[in-house]
Amino acid sequence: MVSSRARKVTTNTLQEMKRSGEKIAMLTAYDYSLARLVDGAGVDVILVGDSASNVMVGNDTTVPITLDHMIYHAQCVINAVDRALVVVDMPFGSYQGDSKLALKSAIRIMKESGGHAVKIEGGKEIVDSIKRILTAGIPVMGHLGLTPQSIYKFGTYSVRAKEEAEAEKLMEDAIALQEAGCFSIVFEKIPAKLADEVSKELEIPTIGIGAGPECDGQVLVLHDMLGITKDFSPRFLRRYADLGGVVDDAVREYIEDVRQGSFPNSEESY
The missing domain is CATH 1.20.5 (Single alpha-helices involved in coiled-coils or other helix-helix interfaces)
Known part of the structure; x- marks a missing residue:
């Protein structure tokens, strides 16, 4: 198995896992104590998610969390991790302005937290930002489907890309992100059949959350799967503890x- 052989998981490790058909296990973490346990258990990727806004702060959405908050949580996680690849969400407002803002924010995350990569939500509209971030040598993970930072635009957390036109756009966006240089893409709450089709089309690994079993890996919010949060029970969530x-x-x-x-x-x- 690729992941068990890897002393330190890198973006290249994930590429090797996709090629070999080995599924990628990804979870969120926001603090030292839980990140240490998650890393020790052998997870491949730890996402310092902007979902910290919900589970750590109690906000209704991910929108309020700031870049400073994300850097703090990433510092806590990095201090705990020996093996997993640590990806840090770029929060709302840290990249939407222009590609220069995106690069500045990504550099702050990498320099001040020690994170290994950043994750950014959006499709073709953020390609310029992705390319500029990559010029600094910073790996970028994409995020398509349900993009929680856009909740006020869509007004709901319902499944995305159910219509043919939306599905075609998601395929186009995924290819655009791959061509821009993303090393992986998260698919959130999209039809399983579509996730399977796009995953097979792409050379880079896909990570699903509510996107069916055929993605190259899966991610859940740690507090949800451990049964710490009780007021959130989407169809895709499996609780592994109480x-x-x-x-x-x-x-x-x-x-x-x-x-x-x-x-x-x-x-x-x-």
């Missing part, structure tokens, strides 16, 4: 022990 329940039980037991005076006991005292 840490929300575990935490609730543990905290209640701790409170009870403190109230009763059974914590700390003599063995837990100096």
Whole structure:
């Protein structure tokens, strides 16, 4: 297996995994403690996602999170990671203005956080920004389909590219991102059949979230798959644990022990 042989996962590792048919496992992380556990378990890619705006700050959308916030979370993750490739989301407002702004923001992320790559949402309209970022030697991951930073444009988090014209545009955008130099593309909430077709058309690996099983890899928000968040249950989410329940039980037991005076006991005292 390519991933198990790799001491350090790089963008080239992901290319090799696609060629060999080995699926890529990607998860989000935003802090040192959880990133260390995720990396130690062997995940291939850690995304420092702008979803931190939701799960770490409690915002309704990803729009409010700033470049400074993203750099801080990326620093925390980088300090924890030995093996995984760390990709950092470029937040809303950090690249939409022009390609010079995009390059400046990407350089800040790489220089101040130590991240390994950046991720940027959009299709043909951001190709110039991608090319300019690449001139600085910064790897870029694309993101098509549901693009959460555009929530106020679309007004809903529903599945994208269900109509033929939208599907054709997504294929064109994906090819444009590949030709611009992206090393990978995330497909979010698009029909599985379309994701399969585009993945087979592209030479670069695709990572799906709500895009079916035929993408070259999958990504989930860590807090969702661990069952820490309880108010988010999209069809694509599989919960692998109920840490929300575990935490609730543990905290209640701790409170009870403190109230009763059974914590700390003599063995837990100096």
